[in-house]
Amino acid sequence: MREHPLWQMTLNRWRDFYRQPETIFWVFAFPLLLAIVLGIAFRNKGPETLRIAVEAGAGADSVAGMLAGSRDVRATLLPPAEAARQLKTGKVVLVVVPGDPLVYRYDSTRAESRVARLATDDALQRGLGRRDARAVEERKVTERGSRYIDFLIPGLLGLNLMGTGMWGVGFAIVQVRAKKLLKRLVASPMKRPHYLLSYMIVRLAQVPLEVAVLVGFAALAFDVPVRGSPVALLAVAVLGCLAFSGLGLLVASRAQTVEGVAGLMNVVMLPMWGLSGVFFSAANFPDVMQPLVRVLPLTALNDALRAIMIDGASITSQAGEVGIVTAWGAVSFALALRIFRWL
Amino acid sequence: MGQAVIRCSGLVKRYKDVVAVAGLDLEVHGGECFGLLGPNGAGKTTTVEMLEGLITPDAGEIEILGLRWAKHERELRRRLGVALQETKLDEKLSVQETVTLFRSLYGGGLPTGDVLDIVQLQEKRKAWVGKLSGGQQQRLAIACARGGQADVLILDEPTTGLDPQSRRQLWGVVAGFRATGGTIVLTTHYMEEAERLCDRIAVVDHGKVIASGTPRELIASLGAEHIVEFALENSPNPLDLAALAALPGVSAARVDADRYMLTVTEVHRAVPELMVELRRRGVALTDLRTHHATLEDLFLSLTGRRLRDA
Numbered sequence: 315m316r317e318h319p320l321w322q323m324t325l326n327r328w329r330d331f332y333r334q335p336e337t338i339f340w341v342f343a344f345p346l347l348l349a350i351v352l353g354i355a356f357r358n359k360g361p362e363t364l365r366i367a368v369e370a371g372a373g374a375d376s377v378a379g380m381l382a383g384s385r386d387v388r389a390t391l392l393p394p395a396e397a398a399r400q401l402k403t404g405k406v407v408l409v410v411v412p413g414d415p416l417v418y419r420y421d422s423t424r425a426e427s428r429v430a431r432l433a434t435d436d437a438l439q440r441g442l443g444r445r446d447a448r449a450v451e452e453r454k455v456t457e458r459g460s461r462y463i464d465f466l467i468p469g470l471l472g473l474n475l476m477g478t479g480m481w482g483v484g485f486a487i488v489q490v491r492a493k494k495l496l497k498r499l500v501a502s503p504m505k506r507p508h509y510l511l512s513y514m515i516v517r518l519a520q521v522p523l524e525v526a527v528l529v530g531f532a533a534l535a536f537d538v539p540v541r542g543s544p545v546a547l548l549a550v551a552v553l554g555c556l557a558f559s560g561l562g563l564l565v566a567s568r569a570q571t572v573e574g575v576a577g578l579m580n581v582v583m584l585p586m587w588g589l590s591g592v593f594f595s596a597a598n599f600p601d602v603m604q605p606l607v608r609v610l611p612l613t614a615l616n617d618a619l620r621a622i623m624i625d626g627a628s629i630t631s632q633a634g635e636v637g638i639v640t641a642w643g644a645v646s647f648a649l650a651l652r653i654f655r656w657l
Numbered sequence: 658m659g660q661a662v663i664r665c666s667g668l669v670k671r672y673k674d675v676v677a678v679a680g681l682d683l684e685v686h687g688g689e690c691f692g693l694l695g696p697n698g699a700g701k702t703t704t705v706e707m708l709e710g711l712i713t714p715d716a717g718e719i720e721i722l723g724l725r726w727a728k729h730e731r732e733l734r735r736r737l738g739v740a741l742q743e744t745k746l747d748e749k750l751s752v753q754e755t756v757t758l759f760r761s762l763y764g765g766g767l768p769t770g771d772v773l774d775i776v777q778l779q780e781k782r783k784a785w786v787g788k789l790s791g792g793q794q795q796r797l798a799i800a801c802a803r804g805g806q807a808d809v810l811i812l813d814e815p816t817t818g819l820d821p822q823s824r825r826q827l828w829g830v831v832a833g834f835r836a837t838g839g840t841i842v843l844t845t846h847y848m849e850e851a852e853r854l855c856d857r858i859a860v861v862d863h864g865k866v867i868a869s870g871t872p873r874e875l876i877a878s879l880g881a882e883h884i885v886e887f888a889l890e891n892s893p894n895p896l897d898l899a900a901l902a903a904l905p906g907v908s909a910a911r912v913d914a915d916r917y918m919l920t921v922t923e924v925h926r927a928v929p930e931l932m933v934e935l936r937r938r939g940v941a942l943t944d945l946r947t948h949h950a951t952l953e954d955l956f957l958s959l960t961g962r963r964l965r966d967a
Contacts, residue, residue: 329749334749
């Protein structure tokens with residue numbers, strides 16, 4: 315066993331990996347940093363108080379007085395020109411012009427402005443004597459699993475599997491080829507599939523760790539749940555890792571320089587950073603783009619990871635996504651092995 | 658002398674607009690150290706990479722250990738130890754890890770520790786490949802080539818760029834392999850290396866073998882054993898080469914960048930005659946030296962160029 319060339323090559327790949335601290339950073343620390351930064355930036359804040367302006371003039375004081383009790387908006391008395399300027403620059407989201415009728419000046423395409431309009435109108439109408447038709451009781455909840463961080467973590471996991479698969483296999487192989495290390499190996503009785511397999515094995519060995527680090531961190535720091543089966547989650551992650559390793563191999567199969575392969579990988583990966591539902595839902599793209607977006611390997615992988623992790627779906631319910639990921643992997647591998655340049 | 662272990666005939670390799678190897682024949686016998694001597698660009702590396710099955714010849718036949726690349730690639734790879742011109746190995750692996758890897762690829766052979774003893778890298782076994790000196794890296798390349806039970810070692814410029822001490826250490830390793838019955842093919846552009854290390858030599862220029870034999874035979878083919886080299890004090894009129902060649906004991910005369918070179922059979926007769934001739938012409942010497950004829954002199958007489966700056 316210890317003498318087996320496949321074992322020796324795999325062992326050496328592993329050593330090569332952990333003897334380069336920078337690769338460890340990209341595989342394990344980078345996704346964590348992304349999760350932390352984005353998790354903090356988009357954390358669920360308490361109910362926000364929106365800033366609005368009341369144009370100074372006749373009746374302004376009484377309007378401001380009626381708004382003083384609102385928990386949703388905070389009103390400032392401003393001269394008309396200043397109020398207009400602040401509205402334009404977004405410092406206030408709505409301007410009230412006192413009088414009869416009351417005038418609300420705001421941008422109706424901004425969600426915050428619309429909220430401010432509702433809250434302002436409610437406060438003023440009440441102040442002017444409107445009564446509720448029926449009593450209301452409020453029960454506030456924050457649902458785990460529906461927050462932005464819950465959406466984000468499975469997407470980051472998919473993104474990381476793509477990055478490590480492409481760089482870990484594609485970039486590494488081209489580096490070896492460019493340094494002419496492959497030539498010496500080709501001149502030995504090495505079985506070529508063993509060589510490529512050693513890259514796969516090392517990638518696969520890293521997947522459980524990658525998943526555990528990111529999902530574990532998200533659970534501890536942000537209370538992100540894993541509702542589906544952890545085994546199913548890992549299985550889909552492994553599949554994603556294999557698919558992107560295959561894609562990495564394909565990208566690396568002819569490239570002679572690291573610059574060349576880096577460019578190719580960016581061409582492959584950059585569109586998926588945006589299109590594949592990592593940071594925001596892929597459903598936001600127009601219908602005409604959906605067939606394209608859906609067939610991308612990262613979209614399928616993210617959808618499957620998200621469904622299992624957050625919605626608690628079973629792996630069988632994700633057969634379509636799993637099929638797409640598998641197909642990408644299989645086709646890339648087959649093609650890469652055909653055109654791979656050994657010398 | 659053993660039977661032919663490597664036989665190749667009519668090897669041709671063309672690149673876009675250059676003919677790197679232009680019909681080259683070789684026969685290497687079992688148990689010998691065979692040198693391909695020639696200047697840079699002579700086609701030595703292309704030739705050995707064809708022998709190593711890394712380049713496919715455009716024409717010609719190669720047979721090694723009775724096997725052919727087209728049919729017996731795996732067997733040949735197992736029995737052929739190779740050190741490329743600048744063998745690049747993973748810099749982040751240790752010496753020991755590297756040798757162990759190659760042993761596993763070749764499927765056996767000497768234990769790693771023994772191989773490291775042979776190439777004198779035992780002390781460096783835990784050092785990363787990237788931290789080794791040039792000479793140590795070359796010895797490691799040979800250790801990798803010997804990782805299996807190679808019958809034939811092919812070494813491409815194993816000592817290029819090494820200091821004299823590292824070079825001698827490497828010669829020791831090569832001689833050690835030969836002593837165990839192994840066959841070695843090496844390329845070099847150092848004539849001293851070829852003379853010291855090789856049983857037989859093929860002198861290669863412009864992709865062809867222009868002379869071959871033992872170093873002694875090749876030098877003897879010059880028809881003389883010594884070279885007398887001299888330079889003159891500001892002589893306006895060059896000496897007549899034909900007259901120099903006609904001096905007793907001199908078999909040929911040549912001038913190269915103001916230095917005259919006489920190929921001489923008997924130094925004790927030729928030098929006094931030369932002195933008489935120079936005095937008769939009234940020219941003074943600034944330098945006079947004699948040395949045994951070398952492969953460098955052979956190359957010069959065959960091509961009119963020196964090995965190093967050709």
